[in-house]
Amino acid sequence: MRRTRRQVVAGLAAVLGAAPLATWADDARPTPQAVVQRWYRLILELVRHTPTYSPPVASRALAYIGITAYEVVASTGTALRSLTGQVHDLIPLPQSAIAVDRGVALHAAMAVVVQAMFGNTGPTGQRAMQAMTDKGALRQATGVAPDLVAQSVAHGRSVAAHILAWSQSDGGAVVENMGFPLSYALGNTPAAWVPTSRVAQQQFPLLPLWGRNRPFAMPAGDACGLPPPPDYSEDPSSAFFAEAREVYDTVKGLTDDQKRIARFWSDDAMLSPTPPGHWMHIALRALDDEGADLVQHVDVLARLGIAVADAFIACWASKYTYDLLRPVTYIRRFIDPKFEPLLNTPPFPEYPSGHSTQSAAAAVVLTAIWGEHFAFDDDTHVDEGMPARSFASFHAAADEAALSRLYGGIHFRAAIERGLAQGRCVGAFAAGLQTRI
Amino acid sequence: MRMLVFVLMATAARADDMVIPQFADDGAAAGITSVYAGDWQYFVGGGVAVFDCNADGFQDMLLAGGEAPATFYRNVGAQGGALAFQAAASGLEMDAVTGAYPLDVDGDGIIDVALLRVGENHLMRGLGYCRFASANADWGFDGGDAWSTAFAATWEAGATWPTIAIGNYLDRDEEDFPWGSCTDNWLHRPSGDGFAPPLPLTPSFCALSMLFTDWDRSGTPALRVSNDREYYRGGQEQMWRMPPGEAPALYTEAEGWQRLRVWGMGIASHDVTGDGYPDYFLTSMADNKFQTLTQPDAGPPLPRFADVAFARGITAHRPYTGTDLFPSTAWHAQFDDVNNDGRADLFIAKGNVSQMPDFAQADPNNLLLQTPDGTFIEAGDLAGVASVATSRGAALADLNMDGLLDLVVVNRWEPAQLWRNVTPDPQAWAGVRLQQPGANRDAIGAWVEVRRADQVTRREITLGGGHASGQVGWLHFGLGDAATAEVRVIWPDGSTDDWQALPANAFSTLSPGQPPRPYSRP
Numbered sequence: 001m002r003r004t005r006r007q008v009v010a011g012l013a014a015v016l017g018a019a020p021l022a023t024w025a026d027d028a029r030p031t032p033q034a035v036v037q038r039w040y041r042l043i044l045e046l047v048r049h050t051p052t053y054s055p056p057v058a059s060r061a062l063a064y065i066g067i068t069a070y071e072v073v074a075s076t077g078t079a080l081r082s083l084t085g086q087v088h089d090l091i092p093l094p095q096s097a098i099a100v101d102r103g104v105a106l107h108a109a110m111a112v113v114v115q116a117m118f119g120n121t122g123p124t125g126q127r128a129m130q131a132m133t134d135k136g137a138l139r140q141a142t143g144v145a146p147d148l149v150a151q152s153v154a155h156g157r158s159v160a161a162h163i164l165a166w167s168q169s170d171g172g173a174v175v176e177n178m179g180f181p182l183s184y185a186l187g188n189t190p191a192a193w194v195p196t197s198r199v200a201q202q203q204f205p206l207l208p209l210w211g212r213n214r215p216f217a218m219p220a221g222d223a224c225g226l227p228p229p230p231d232y233s234e235d236p237s238s239a240f241f242a243e244a245r246e247v248y249d250t251v252k253g254l255t256d257d258q259k260r261i262a263r264f265w266s267d268d269a270m271l272s273p274t275p276p277g278h279w280m281h282i283a284l285r286a287l288d289d290e291g292a293d294l295v296q297h298v299d300v301l302a303r304l305g306i307a308v309a310d311a312f313i314a315c316w317a318s319k320y321t322y323d324l325l326r327p328v329t330y331i332r333r334f335i336d337p338k339f340e341p342l343l344n345t346p347p348f349p350e351y352p353s354g355h356s357t358q359s360a361a362a363a364v365v366l367t368a369i370w371g372e373h374f375a376f377d378d379d380t381h382v383d384e385g386m387p388a389r390s391f392a393s394f395h396a397a398a399d400e401a402a403l404s405r406l407y408g409g410i411h412f413r414a415a416i417e418r419g420l421a422q423g424r425c426v427g428a429f430a431a432g433l434q435t436r437i
Numbered sequence: 438m439r440m441l442v443f444v445l446m447a448t449a450a451r452a453d454d455m456v457i458p459q460f461a462d463d464g465a466a467a468g469i470t471s472v473y474a475g476d477w478q479y480f481v482g483g484g485v486a487v488f489d490c491n492a493d494g495f496q497d498m499l500l501a502g503g504e505a506p507a508t509f510y511r512n513v514g515a516q517g518g519a520l521a522f523q524a525a526a527s528g529l530e531m532d533a534v535t536g537a538y539p540l541d542v543d544g545d546g547i548i549d550v551a552l553l554r555v556g557e558n559h560l561m562r563g564l565g566y567c568r569f570a571s572a573n574a575d576w577g578f579d580g581g582d583a584w585s586t587a588f589a590a591t592w593e594a595g596a597t598w599p600t601i602a603i604g605n606y607l608d609r610d611e612e613d614f615p616w617g618s619c620t621d622n623w624l625h626r627p628s629g630d631g632f633a634p635p636l637p638l639t640p641s642f643c644a645l646s647m648l649f650t651d652w653d654r655s656g657t658p659a660l661r662v663s664n665d666r667e668y669y670r671g672g673q674e675q676m677w678r679m680p681p682g683e684a685p686a687l688y689t690e691a692e693g694w695q696r697l698r699v700w701g702m703g704i705a706s707h708d709v710t711g712d713g714y715p716d717y718f719l720t721s722m723a724d725n726k727f728q729t730l731t732q733p734d735a736g737p738p739l740p741r742f743a744d745v746a747f748a749r750g751i752t753a754h755r756p757y758t759g760t761d762l763f764p765s766t767a768w769h770a771q772f773d774d775v776n777n778d779g780r781a782d783l784f785i786a787k788g789n790v791s792q793m794p795d796f797a798q799a800d801p802n803n804l805l806l807q808t809p810d811g812t813f814i815e816a817g818d819l820a821g822v823a824s825v826a827t828s829r830g831a832a833l834a835d836l837n838m839d840g841l842l843d844l845v846v847v848n849r850w851e852p853a854q855l856w857r858n859v860t861p862d863p864q865a866w867a868g869v870r871l872q873q874p875g876a877n878r879d880a881i882g883a884w885v886e887v888r889r890a891d892q893v894t895r896r897e898i899t900l901g902g903g904h905a906s907g908q909v910g911w912l913h914f915g916l917g918d919a920a921t922a923e924v925r926v927i928w929p930d931g932s933t934d935d936w937q938a939l940p941a942n943a944f945s946t947l948s949p950g951q952p953p954r955p956y957s958r959p
Contacts, residue, residue: 051795122667123480123792127477131613175795178723198746199747201723201764383670
């Protein structure tokens, strides 16, 4: 059965090409789950095309957007249980005392929350959001009594406003200078992170305070803390040197497939939907392929958004606790001054690997929903000319995403393996949310 | 922070040794009122063409107006006087113009103008006395129907008509999901006394600047294309190999080309490093790039470039004055010597795309002066040109023929600005114009070399690049404190003149095999 699904996905990708997710053809009134799919297709574009959207920022937006959709559906007479009381500081949401058209309310809520989250995007994104808002509202209102439309829109907007108000106090609402502080005291030990590029804006590290943000389902930012990385040493016989040597040797001996893997999971900010968007794409594909109903759509998207958001908080807390230098810095100092990693080294401390943490967290949530042996094809980057990759399970995909950072030359093995462990810890909190009444 | 303080102190020390140019705002007095207007389809573009269309030596201007008609300004100033222009009917006053580039298409000795538009592009034939009319039909030029945002021209070996590249942006009808809808760029090659149907330069990635440039000094220019990564899928910066008579082909990674993805908005080229090869400044958002060829001494060069913007002090990534410290947005860039010290300086036009709050709203234009060690220091505020208007296209040109480069900047939603260079006690200079018989009269593709003492300044004559802005006419060379200088020209056909004396503090016309002819106003 799983193989059949993979073949179906591959066929869809071939047909849809650069527009892999659900589209509104000319159907007058899309189903509510089609509304969700359509909005998420735009959201992943906006993640890519909004300059502030580094991976942590993207994960936060995806969490709040997912919770908004979830709570709209939960508040309109479905079997979903509100996340109030399960995620930090979310107070009870408005309930609909009167009849509500779920599709109209959902579209109205998405319009509000997406425009708020991406209010800083460029003129083309603004235009696209407005087009989506206007055209979607028109379609959703088709055949619905005007007074029902009005009260449904009001309800959707009130839920969105409630979530947005809640979002303002988490510590991540304001991101300036694309996340790079204008002043910062770099560490002064040999092991400390130092800038790795000649990009002026990146001489200070990205979002150094992100680890202090309020988590969603995770009890606290350090709830999934990690042991320190291997002791820093410049001794060629040390474990630390051996890790650096492994990165160096791996990059020097990359096979074509390893290069493909590194680039497939590179997920660079502003050139891709970022790592959390990558996993969102995987989930949207699976939902579409499985013919999931609206309840399952919003359940998956909310919990996945929470998982990746909490993962970045946990990961960033560890990164700035340990403040470790990148492989390129160490290797150029002690092994080969001309070393060039395959991927651009991200502008923040090394330990642990963010992609590893958030991929493992995502895999835990998706595995909790669809099981340990859910085979799928990942076509996130088909429109960039990268063929889809096949995986036997979500954890297999997460493991490859993590290892890709070694191939890319941007992480030591400890950051990868412990990042995965951290992500599994984080993901368990999101997966454990009680979503059904 | 210690490092930052040191850099600031070092910069201040170097600034003491530099000639800081001084500019006076002549815009209002000179009668410049043109505004680059319009909404979504005009958030890019906004160019200016500078050219002499009445053969008086003084440079006239055409400013793009976006949804409003373009405005032609005749230069009515006096040599050495305040800048003075007069809006005049010229036939160039089309609406939907995003940019403009002057060139003598048909080799008749009268400048023509290419108009980039949202809609049909036009080649406007010069009729003399600054009158123009569309020659699309007569020249078989297919102006298409696209959102055109980039232009470059060259004369391929043996050709008597130019090859024109047009860069196009998004599919403007794609409202819902415009990303990935970049439309094809076009290559218009000549055919007889006109043009063949345009050849699509596929793949195209939303070009905002194009430049034919002889990057490896092979004698055959390639086409560099700077693309806006905001909109492409699988795209990158590009360079097309352009063998005459053959189909263009992209340089590949196997040939040494390195993938670079930026919000490419403008290209400025100049041999800043003095290695004999052009260097390229690429404008973008936040950090800008400055590329220099990495191995010019190791056999035939590969198209591999190192980004030395940081080392040279020209990342220009955020405002340098005022309280707005968000990242910058850069558009037109141009290397030229604004203080006549013999070193190319760098002007960058800055301006928010369209009220993007993550980027600087008050984003001052840059005027970066090159120091003797090849690094640059910011002097826009000291020079008086640190405008925070929403700038797009621009031109440095000696508009009053006093031996100092003036500055015109096109702004979105606000009137264009015009500054006169009033630097006191200017150092020596030379104004040079190339003129060859027959086709390619302005010698696009030539190299001009100016030698003073033991220094040689080399300059490739190109037509394109910048942001929607171009110029043909006087070339400006600062001579510093040199009392004499020499010049030679490597003409587009490869023939090279002998070194000959170049009159200082004077305008001269150079033609193949002839001594410099002094300019005299008709």
